[in-house]
Amino acid sequence: MMLIPTHHFRDIERKPEYLQPEKCVPPPYPGPVGTMWFIRDGCGIACAIVTWFLVLYAEFVVLFVMLIPSRDYVYSIINGIVFNLLAFLALASHCRAMLTDPVRTCTEMAFTLLVSFPEKLDKPVLGRSDCLLGAVPKGNATKEFIESLQLKPGQVVYKCPKCCSIKPDRAHHCSVCKRCIRKMDHHCPWVNNCVGENNQKYFVLFTMYIALISLHALIMVGFHFLHCFEEDWTKCSSFSPPTTVILLILLCFEGLLFLIFTSVMFGTQVHSICTDETGIEQLKKEERRWAKKTKWMNMKAVFGHPFSLGWASPFATPDQGKADPYQYVV
Template sequence: MLRRTNTSSKEQSTKVGANSPSSSPQSTPTAKVVRHTCGTSPFDRFWLNWDCCGLFCAGLTYGLHIYGCYAVTQVLLPPWMSVTIDGVRSLTFWGKFHSFCFVVVAFLAVISHFFAMTTDPGSIPPDAEPLPDSNGLDVSKNGEGEPLKPKPRPPKRMCRRCKSYKPDRAHHCSICKRCILKMDHHCPWVNNCVGIGNHKFFLLFVFYTFCSCFYAMSLVIMRFVECLGKMEKHQPCLDQPEHLLSIIGLAVESMLFGMFTCCMVIDQWDVVSTNVTHIDRLKGELSMEDLEGRAGIHEVFGSGNGKGKKSGFRPDWLSPFVKVCFPEDMHNDIMGFCRPCSRVLGVKKEKDQDFDSSGDIV
């Protein structure tokens, strides 16, 4: 049992021994457990990286999406797709349709970003252990009837920074200060690592951001073409001249981030289809035998309800509200480690550990 205390380090030292007058037969070792509300340490309640650069990029991302919604719904569409009845201007059906669709796409991009930022990307818990060998024996090839020989187990691979078990395809992130399973890269735009736990949300964020940029740029081009015909008739295309700056800003934003996210979508499709992350490709640690039988798309999007692997496209792939889950009998094999001291459900890690009122881990 680990007890969370607020005493000094001297008072937290373990007192064990029958000859000690202060020890009792029921005394247990105590250890200090630091648990913050938000952070990336093993016992923090919610996952959030406090990197200043990452937080700035995350805030900038939200600001750009909010600006896009404002420019489309308040500047671009009202003078274009609206009618005036009794002195009151209102959007037409198509104006309301485009406003609604654009806001929904932007909302899906923002919520996907939030989940990608606040979801554990696949950190290795402190109590992780190697998977137990199925039989630990190997049949001798010298002849039949000879006794089975014990199969040598590979040495336990430890992280020199985390001081904990490091499964295959796990890499240490110097920013998150944790080993991340199937780590692709650390993305400052989502202020988090991209790993097996949040790869789906990262893909959805990139995809919906590209869709919103493409949508906005299409509307700007359509409006520009229509305004070319109105210039000969000296008809205004904007309510106010200064709104032109907002339209130019929307076009620049859509073009730059649209091209960037388009390249990211193509790049991440290669990662998902080959099931080889960028770090694995750079290190060259995987062979075709290591990847045989692994379906990268199911490791990213999960197995639906978690009761079994499903093949083919599923609508929940496009929903950021559906978490990634794996069948319980396959979870340890996918993760590459087991947790003997705590139960495992889905991709939950140390968050399954709860504290009672006295500070003990239960």
């Protein structure tokens, strides 16, 4: 038997003013599909700029300290192409993760209203709602909209008092994005966005490509140090030996730090996808009330159907097929 918390119902009963029009004003009509999503958060924007600066610093050291001065042209060309390709994919993944609405958009949002009486849990009430930008419309918990649901006496909808939205199942409110995010894993300041069901693929690719360029940079730094110890330091780089050493040590420290950090993040994200349990759900140890799927189905739900090289491309928008209905618990 599903246990329905009663505090949500009590909150609404105690604070009926939240349902008044002046308290819950729906957002204006959304722009066309493809409107850029961007969070105006100072800390997140600063972290995103730092991310790009660190990648571009690695590009500078790899190209102008190690590869261009090298007399082994084959070594320089191959490593230059590989490193620049991985760096480009990492930055492209970062942009997609940052500028993509973390919640899927749709023309109509189906939802299921589960009644609060245990004896009626097997009799859901179906309804539809126009979908605004994102699948969790901000400010849609108006008195008029709730009345349009034609609920039976005794039924009540979970509502977020912070963004005044009808709260679907598996949604959590983000204080930075200022809205409820369905299947929210966490808010990442490095991409200045929440990691949700619609941009998780790009975040996973971002962590993977950052880990790969960090590993590649560390390997090249190791070979460069060995080469410079065998040769004259003045011939190893266009810069002076002290400057070269400082630049390489900083790159080595950066590569080691982000290799560890992004590898851990990549592993936790893949585990979260395979188990179909977000980071917040694991942290809060929430009761699982959604259908269990195979790990392969969960991976395809994030990266798209069917398996293809598009899984590794930040430019390929995943085709999740027919989206699952959004479930509203009442």
